[in-house]
Amino acid sequence: MTNTSVLCARENRHPLFNFPQMYRAYLACRRHKRNKPSALKFEHNHEENLVALVEELRERRYQPSTSVCFYTSKPKAREVFAAAFRDRVVHHLLCHYLEPVWERIFLHRSFACRDDKGPLVAAKTLQAFLRRVTANGKRPAFFLKMDVRNFFMTINRQLLFEMLSKHCPHRDELLWLVRVLVFHDPTKDYVLQDAEGLRHRIPKHKTLFGAPPGCGLPIGNLTSQFFANVYLNALDQFVKHVLKCSFYLRYVDDFILIARHRWQLVQWEQAIRDFLKTTLQLEVHEKMTQIGPVQSGIDFVGYIVRPEYRLVRRRNVGNLKEKLRQLRPKLVAQTSSDTTYRFDAETLEKALATINSYLGLFRHAQTARLVEKLFQQHAFLQKFFLRKKHKIVRLDQALRRMRLLRQQVRWLQRTFPKHLCLVQVGCYFEAFDAGARTLAKTLGLKLKPNWRGFEFGCGFPTRFLPKMLDELKKRRLPLVIVRQTGRELSHTKERLPDLMVEYHNASRNQKD
Numbered sequence: 001m002t003n004t005s006v007l008c009a010r011e012n013r014h015p016l017f018n019f020p021q022m023y024r025a026y027l028a029c030r031r032h033k034r035n036k037p038s039a040l041k042f043e044h045n046h047e048e049n050l051v052a053l054v055e056e057l058r059e060r061r062y063q064p065s066t067s068v069c070f071y072t073s074k075p076k077a078r079e080v081f082a083a084a085f086r087d088r089v090v091h092h093l094l095c096h097y098l099e100p101v102w103e104r105i106f107l108h109r110s111f112a113c114r115d116d117k118g119p120l121v122a123a124k125t126l127q128a129f130l131r132r133v134t135a136n137g138k139r140p141a142f143f144l145k146m147d148v149r150n151f152f153m154t155i156n157r158q159l160l161f162e163m164l165s166k167h168c169p170h171r172d173e174l175l176w177l178v179r180v181l182v183f184h185d186p187t188k189d190y191v192l193q194d195a196e197g198l199r200h201r202i203p204k205h206k207t208l209f210g211a212p213p214g215c216g217l218p219i220g221n222l223t224s225q226f227f228a229n230v231y232l233n234a235l236d237q238f239v240k241h242v243l244k245c246s247f248y249l250r251y252v253d254d255f256i257l258i259a260r261h262r263w264q265l266v267q268w269e270q271a272i273r274d275f276l277k278t279t280l281q282l283e284v285h286e287k288m289t290q291i292g293p294v295q296s297g298i299d300f301v302g303y304i305v306r307p308e309y310r311l312v313r314r315r316n317v318g319n320l321k322e323k324l325r326q327l328r329p330k331l332v333a334q335t336s337s338d339t340t341y342r343f344d345a346e347t348l349e350k351a352l353a354t355i356n357s358y359l360g361l362f363r364h365a366q367t368a369r370l371v372e373k374l375f376q377q378h379a380f381l382q383k384f385f386l387r388k389k390h391k392i393v394r395l396d397q398a399l400r401r402m403r404l405l406r407q408q409v410r411w412l413q414r415t416f417p418k419h420l421c422l423v424q425v426g427c428y429f430e431a432f433d434a435g436a437r438t439l440a441k442t443l444g445l446k447l448k449p450n451w452r453g454f455e456f457g458c459g460f461p462t463r464f465l466p467k468m469l470d471e472l473k474k475r476r477l478p479l480v481i482v483r484q485t486g487r488e489l490s491h492t493k494e495r496l497p498d499l500m501v502e503y504h505n506a507s508r509n510q511k512d
Contacts (some may be wrong), residue, residue, distance in 0.1 A: 017057040029085070080220040081221070111249065148276065151252070155231050157217075254300065339504070359392070406454070421435055432457050481497070
């Protein structure tokens with residue numbers, strides 16, 4: 001047996017900190033982080049690293065490593081402390097033991113960072129509440145919306161630790177690890193990443209560096225999200241069992257109460273303020289507190305929720321429009337006479353993921369006309385993507401699956417019927433059939449009959465492409481350049497569009 005196998009066999013006997021449990025935590029941790037540099041470095045010797053973590057936990061020598069402090073600007077400037085990958089594995093291990101216990105304590109209507117408790121479920125639950133309290137819109141009702149001011153930076157770590165210690169399984173073993181993670185201060189050991197200087201745009205009280213003594217949890221860690229739910233569980237229990245509010249739900253630090261009468265919400269508002277201040281040492285965000293009729297709509301988890309329907313928040317629509325405006329110059333270059341479309345694979349994949357994520361949000365609201373208008377305003381997307389119900393796909397998706405040159409050329413001819421398709425075949429760019437005749441006539445090249453299984457073929461070496469393009473542009477011929485990607489298929493090479501050129505009023509000029 002290897003040294004690792006011997007160590008694994010010995011460590012497996014521990015009821016909590018053993019190799020199988022640590023390995024499960026590792027698999028869960030790397031699920032969405034596998035391509036990150038820290039994850040790749042850890043994975044290179046992951047068995048030895050996991051065994052070392054197990055030994056540190058068993059001997060109580062474990063201490064969190066250096067964090068990475070960086071800043072984001074969307075949707076607003078925010079400070080994030082990203083734990084090292086090895087620490088994230090430990091976070092998953094701890095939550096694996098704590099979550100089942102606390103899931104039995106949390107209210108059913110507490111959302112965020114819980115299985116099947118995402119933003120969409122929260123929005124649907126709120127809408128169901130509105131329908132119930134208004135009898136499907138037949139009677140008036142009111143809502144109270146509140147959130148906690150500067151929540152993560154004002155969480156009292158001692159209070160949090162006391163809450164966790166009351167419901168800690170395997171108390172002797174886990175309570176030590178809970179203490180280490182709750183009272184760890186990442187501002188004492190971090191690497192700063194802030195090339196754009198965003199940290200100067202964040203008020204001091206919104207960063208861990210300006211947090212009150214003994215307060216603050218880093219944004220960005222799994223444990224911080226879980227601990228936040230634990231901390232505000234006291235508020236949930238107070239609203240539900242002391243105030244007796246039947247229609248209450250919370251998403252992180254945003255919470256909503258619904259009642260038939262406005263005066264009831266006014267009383268509850270003051271009771272909640274007092275409870276947060278005296279019991280949890282938190283304050284309500286004054287500007288975000290709102291009381292109003294439910295028919296006016298409630299801005300919650302990205303949607304404007306009304307009893308009858310949901311709309312998308314204007315900020316989300318504006319964010320998508322801004323991303324599309326930034327995308328266009330990367331893919332489209334326009335002059336007074338022509339427009340060039342660049343099929344850059346990396347840019348297209350990022351755009352595909354971004355647009356589909358927004359369309360996934362939009363599909364759960366009344367946004368059919370909004371989506372149609374967005375695609376009309378950004379018509380360049382039709383050159384790269386196809387719309388399919390509530391998502392888009394790459395225009396060349398079908399081409400990537402074709403295993404024969406003949407199939408690829410036929411697809412290109414159908415997809416770009418008005419364009420001259422120049423297809424890279426080894427060291428040549430070639431056109432086929434009608435395109436071959438056009439290319440031969442335009443550039444004075446030799447037309448080859450019965451070429452590569454086509455009626456006609458015509459081409460030139462790849463090194464002459466710039467010269468040939470200049471000549472074709474003088475003739476104002478719409479064209480598509482198709483290059484080999486280097487990927488080998490079963491009977492040919494993968495080929496994808498690389499460049500497309502179209503001319504303004506090209507059809508009219510050709511007639512002239």
